[in-house]
Amino acid sequence: xxxxxxxxxxxxxxxxxxxxxxxxxxxxxxxxxxxxxxxxxxxxxxxxxxxxxxxxxxxxxxxxxxxxxxxxxxxxxxxxxxxxxxxxxxxxxxxxxxxxxxxxxxxxxxxxx
Amino acid sequence: xxxxxxxxxxxxxxxxxxxxxxxxxxxxxxxxxxxxxxxxxxxxxxxxxxxxxxxxxxxxxxxxxxxxxxxxxxxxxxxxxxxxxxxxxxxxxxxxxxxxxxxxxxxxxxxxxx
Numbered sequence: 001x002x003x004x005x006x007x008x009x010x011x012x013x014x015x016x017x018x019x020x021x022x023x024x025x026x027x028x029x030x031x032x033x034x035x036x037x038x039x040x041x042x043x044x045x046x047x048x049x050x051x052x053x054x055x056x057x058x059x060x061x062x063x064x065x066x067x068x069x070x071x072x073x074x075x076x077x078x079x080x081x082x083x084x085x086x087x088x089x090x091x092x093x094x095x096x097x098x099x100x101x102x103x104x105x106x107x108x109x110x111x112x113x
Numbered sequence: 114x115x116x117x118x119x120x121x122x123x124x125x126x127x128x129x130x131x132x133x134x135x136x137x138x139x140x141x142x143x144x145x146x147x148x149x150x151x152x153x154x155x156x157x158x159x160x161x162x163x164x165x166x167x168x169x170x171x172x173x174x175x176x177x178x179x180x181x182x183x184x185x186x187x188x189x190x191x192x193x194x195x196x197x198x199x200x201x202x203x204x205x206x207x208x209x210x211x212x213x214x215x216x217x218x219x220x221x222x223x224x225x226x227x
Contacts, residue, residue, distance in 0.1 A: 036218075043117075043204060043220040044156075090155060100146065100158040100169065101206075101216065 002027040002093045006104035014112045019063075019078040021107045023091030026072060033074040034092045034101065035065055044090065050074060061085070086111045115140070117207050117219035118187075125225045126195045134190040134222045138207030145188045146216060147180060150202040162188060195226045 007022040025031055032051050036044040048059025055067040065076045074091060088108050092101040118137040126132050138145050144163055148156040158172040162182035173180065177195075182188040192199055202223045206216035 041223075043119075044206075044218040046217070100161060100172075101156075102158070103148075103155040105155045 002031065002102050004091050004093050004102055004104035006089075006091055006107050008107055009105060010108045010110065012110040012112060013081045015083055016080050019076070019081045019085065019109065021076040021089050021091075021109065023065075023074045023076065023104060024072055025074060025091070025093045027093055032094045033065075033067060034094070035059065035063070035074075035076050036090045036092065037061075038088045038090065038106075040087075047076070047089075081109075081111045083111050083113065085109060117142075117205055117217050119203075119205050119219035119222050121222060122220065123223050123225070125227060127227055128196055129194050132192040132195050132199070132224055134192075134203050134205075134224070135187045136190070136205030136207075136219060137187040138205075139217050142207035142209050142217070144208045144210065145182050146206045146208070147188075147190050148204045148206065150204060150221075152201070156204060159190070192224075195224075197226050200224055200226045 003026045005024045013019055034049045035047040037047050038044050047063050048057045048065055050057050050067045058064045063078045065074050067074050086109055088106045090106045091104040094101050117139055120135050124132055146161050147159040149159055150156045160173050160180045161169040164182055165184050177193045179191045202221045204221045205219045208216045
């Protein structure tokens with residue numbers, strides 16, 4: 001069975017600093033991986049996805065993530081944090097069953113002025 | 114092209130009442146998924162449906178919960194005899210056939226049981 005671990009339930013950065021949100025997965029088959037963002041009292045918005053093409057994936061709002069098979073990781077980064085990036089971020093994995101996404105516990109990103 | 118529509122956005126029910134949550138998938142999407150998000154937790158899969166079929170309900174509680182996706186109309190998640198522990202945000206997602214390329218989520222229904 002697949003699982004997703006997000007290290008750090010809360011991450012705080014200063015505006016303009018690098019954002020790094022960690023995600024590790026386990027899967028017995030090549031995974032499809034996703035990052036979603038959730039703003040308060042809203043649904044989930046897809047940031048980016050890895051579907052076995054390029055290992056470096058660029059998403060919306062300046063975010064990107066790199067799939068590293070050897071490390072079973074899919075960390076999310078952004079070079080310079082903006083106040084509007086404050087939200088909860090979820091990493092998710094979908095194996096070739098295609099029936100469901102398994103989510104990590106989420107990381108709440110706080111951006112300090 | 115409207116996204117995934119869920120209603121109501123907020124629902125308050127007294128213990129023992131029934132809750133009905135509705136989800137209309139995106140146009141062209143034939144797969145619907147329901148997830149539950151408990152306070153301060155991630156999303157947990159509940160059920161996966163296609164038109165008139167339940168494909169995977171491995172995440173559904175065994176009692177009081179049911180889901181349907183009829184040939185016509187929205188998908189319905191029904192919770193009978195609600196209890197305080199049912200208070201959560203319920204999200205619906207839809208995808209086209211194949212489903213592996215990322216789901217589109219609705220804004221959720223926040224159920225409060227008082």
